[in-house]
Ligand code: SAM
């Protein structure tokens with residue numbers, strides 16, 4: 122189905138339901154006057170998430186640094202001198218303690234990240250133990266470990282993995298400017314293995330890497346046209362790290378970042394759109410616009426993988442100021458309902 126949207130910029134025909142999105146249709150959304158775009162994103166958001174609660178996902182770097190890949194944004198690539206030291210895979214007890222702290226602080230999802238091109242056999246077994254332990258605490262589990270084979274995806278599923286994060290990062294035609302040690306199809310292949318194993322897909326990208334608006338539209342088209350589109354869509358703003366090739370890139374105008382969130386919301390109506398890396402640099406006002414544009418998930422905790430995130434305390438204060446409920450409050454409320462019903 123397509124609808125026409127009148128705007129001072131002219132008549133736009135843009136699709137509104139699950140279907141193939143052309144890059145041109147997505148670029149037309151990006152080109153809408155800002156208020157029209159936000160209004161549309163709000164309509165889609167409220168139709169699909171009437172409670173409007175924000176999901177809190179906490180990240181832990183379970184294997185930091187020393188990565189053989191050359192992703193131009195990444196402080197963990199061994200070849201760049203960023204001050205990030207290579208470490209071994211964390212012991213299980215340390216991961217369990219971090220997950221307990223995350224749960225105590227109100228997170229409902231725990232995401233374990235490893236600076237690998239791909240995991241080796243022994244790595245998978247150790248990560249499987251982490252996943253089972255975190256799952257047993259009642260948290261949703263997510264992992265991001267690099268490329269996976271079909272079999273590795275099945276192993277992770279068997280240990281209780283709910284989500285696998287594997288980002289497409291940018292438009293296919295810009296990918297080679299950012300990474301040369303793998304190709305776009307490698308990413309798509311892993312996403313296929315994850316989907317076939319029955320694990321939910323968390324897949325997004327990074328903006329502010331010097332790409333054009335059309336290329337941002339190209340990234341969103343890739344994500345929205347995955348069949349089905351990802352359950353979680355992290356939209357990262359490049360965190361510039363001295364020593365990485367992308368350090369010094371002209372930062373993206375924050376309004377353009379908000380537009381990207383809105384376009385992700387409209388094209389992937391039921392996805393959790395996660396306002397991801399870069400939040401700290403944006404400050405409160407831009408984050409508020411992102412929530413208005415349909416973001417309904419954040420990384421929650423003082424650290425992302427190696428860089429800083431807003432402090433948890435500040436996030437709680439911001440959400441409270443906005444009257445936004447969190448996923449943990451929602452879960453607690455529904456437990457309360459059950460208890461009340463069973464007492465009747
Ligand atoms: N090594 C695995 C991989 O590349 O899939 C998993 C970890 S990797 C650090 C996870 C994601 O973090 C990347 O795909 C990228 O989207 C994001 N990321 C890494 N460095 C970033 C930065 N400086 N700014 C924003 N996002 C970043």
Ligand code: DTB
Nearest residue numbers: 234265355397398425426427428
């Ligand atoms: C995602 O899309 N963003 C997160 C998570 N998935 C793994 C990672 C952001 C990393 C930012 C740079 C760092 O802290 O090293």
Ligand code: SF4
Nearest residue numbers: 188190192195198236
């Ligand atoms: Fe390695 Fe992942 Fe960083 Fe690329 S993004 S250098 S694969 S840790």
